Amino acid sequence: MKLFVILLVCAFAISSSFASDPSPLQDICVAIKEPKDAVFVNGKFCKNPNLTVADDFFFQGLNIPRSTDNKVGSFITGVDVNLISGLNTLGVSVARVDYAPYGVNPPHLHSRSSEILMCMEGELYVGFVLPNALGNRFISKVLKPGDLFVFPLGTIHFQLNIGKTPAVAFASFGSQNPGFVVVGNAVFGANPPIDPKVLIKAFRLDKKTVDYLQSQLWYDNHN
Numbered sequence: 253m254k255l256f257v258i259l260l261v262c263a264f265a266i267s268s269s270f271a272s273d274p275s276p277l278q279d280i281c282v283a284i285k286e287p288k289d290a291v292f293v294n295g296k297f298c299k300n301p302n303l304t305v306a307d308d309f310f311f312q313g314l315n316i317p318r319s320t321d322n323k324v325g326s327f328i329t330g331v332d333v334n335l336i337s338g339l340n341t342l343g344v345s346v347a348r349v350d351y352a353p354y355g356v357n358p359p360h361l362h363s364r365s366s367e368i369l370m371c372m373e374g375e376l377y378v379g380f381v382l383p384n385a386l387g388n389r390f391i392s393k394v395l396k397p398g399d400l401f402v403f404p405l406g407t408i409h410f411q412l413n414i415g416k417t418p419a420v421a422f423a424s425f426g427s428q429n430p431g432f433v434v435v436g437n438a439v440f441g442a443n444p445p446i447d448p449k450v451l452i453k454a455f456r457l458d459k460k461t462v463d464y465l466q467s468q469l470w471y472d473n474h475n
Contacts, residue, residue: 273343273427283333283340294424295341295428296333309338318350320418321426323471325355326411330475333428340385340428347423351376357473358434359410365430367403367423368412371395374419380409395421407433432474441470 282304285295298396299308311331318327332345339345345365349357351374369378373410379392380403394414403409413419439446440462448462 262472273341277455280304280338281338282340296337298340299337304338305429307338314346314348314422317418317420318348318475320352320355322473323411323469324358324473325352326350326357326406326473328357328432330432332425332430342425343423343428345428345430349411349421349423349427351411351419351421353413353416353418354411355419358432358436359408361406361408362403362425362427362433363406363431363433365425366405367402367409367422367425367430369395369399369403369421369423370400371397372420372422373397374413374417375415376402376419377414378410380404380407382407433471434472436465437470437472440465440468460473 261391280301281296281298282301284299297455303325307470310314314329314331318329322328329348329350330345331347333339341409349369351357374397376395377392377402378395379390382389382391383406411421439451445466448459448466451466452459457465
C-alpha cells in the first residue's frame with residue numbers, strides 16, 4: 253500500500269511538471285500547413301529545418317495601436333504560433349492589449365498558460381479569482397506604467413482601464429497557443445445556445461434575463 257501511495261505521488265508530480273507546452277525534441281520546428289488528410293498532432297507539422305528563413309521567426313507591427321472602437325473598448329493583438337510559425341514547440345507567445353478610456357478586457361481565461369502582463373501606458377485595474385478549493389478569493393491590483401502582474405493558469409481574470417486616456421499593456425505566455433475563453437461569450441453566446449433552464453438554475457436568474465443575455469451579440473476583442 254505504501255509503495256502504491258509513493259508511486260501515485262510520483263505520478264502526480266511528473267504530470268504536474270508537464271502542465272505546460274512539452275519540451276521540444278528538436279532545435280527548431282517551424283510550423284507548416286497540415287498535409288491533406290493529416291492525422292491530428294499536438295502542435296503543428298514541421299518544416300525541414302534546412303529550409304527555414306528569417307521570416308519564419310519574425311512579426312512586424314506590434315508597436316501599432318489597434319482600434320478599440322467596439323462594445324468592450326479593448327483589442328488584443330495576439331502573436332502566437334498562428335502568426336509566427338517559428339514559435340512551434342518553443343512554448344512562448346505574446347500579445348498587445350489596447351484599451352480605450354474605461355475600456356475592459358472582459359473576464360476570460362487561458363486554458364494552456366499562465367500570463368505575465370506589463371502595463372506600458374495608462375492605469376489598469378486588474379484581477380483574478382482563485383479556484384473553488386481556495387474559496388474563490390479575489391486578487392486585484394492597480395497597475396501603472398512599468399508594473400507587472402501575473403495571472404495563474406486557468407484562472408478567470410480581467411483588466412479595466414480606469415483612466416481618462418488610452419492604455420496599453422503587453423502580455424507574455426508560456427505556450428505557443430495559450431487559448432482564450434471569454435466567460436460571458438462562452439456561457440451566454442454559446443452556439444448552439446445552452447438550454448436556458450441550465451443557466452436559470454446555475455446563475456439564479458429569471459428566464460427573461462437569460463433570454464436577454466443570450467440574445468446579445470457577444471463581441472470577440474481578440475484578433
